[in-house]
Amino acid sequence: MFLQNFAELSINYEQNAHKLEECEKALEELGCNLSESKLKIIEMQEELLPLSDAQWENDANVENCKRCNIQFSVSKRRHHCRKCGSIFCNSCSSARLKLPSNAKPVRVCLPCYNYLQNRQNCVPNE
Template structure:
């Protein structure tokens, strides 16, 4: 009976030792579980922040694309306006830079080539500066350089009418 009691005591001692080991393991596992819960909560918080930042990024990208499209459209308009302004500058400077033709060097009408005399007078076109007879320069038009209509040649008249009608 004593041996049985000693054996029972050893078994009990062994089981108590195993219980202590299992309790320690349970405590360790509980601590790890709590740490994992905290980490899981932090991950969920970070995930929601990442999702919010992702939404903001998509909105920013869309806005950026819209602004790039607008910028490209504006560049086309600006380039078109630059070309138009340059064309206008060139055509305007062609008329502004026109030199007044010298009477003595031009004995004939620039357009119909008839010769000038006492009865056929010379007339300067106020737009291009060349010399014409009355028939080739009988038109009048208001120019940017004058407030009143002035004499211009048939060629300048047609050119200016075409330009004004194109606008």
């Protein structure tokens, strides 16, 4: 009787362990799918945000580059980042990316460029 109960318990344990393993795999897969979906949603939200919402800084109020702090002059021109609207020197805004609001690649600052590149690298290819 004891051996029979032990055998039944052992079989039940094996079955439950197998079910648990299947559930863990399913949860892991669902977690991955959820992460991918969240990234896609974030990307879509960013694409839907109109770029005009970015408040362009007024040239008259900015004397230095926001990134490297170099002073603007006749030879050191101001350039607006088309993503965030901040003002940078040529060196700190030399990157170009295609944004949803423009058909051609436009000037973006290095922080926005790095951010957008990282976002693009995080979203899995379909």
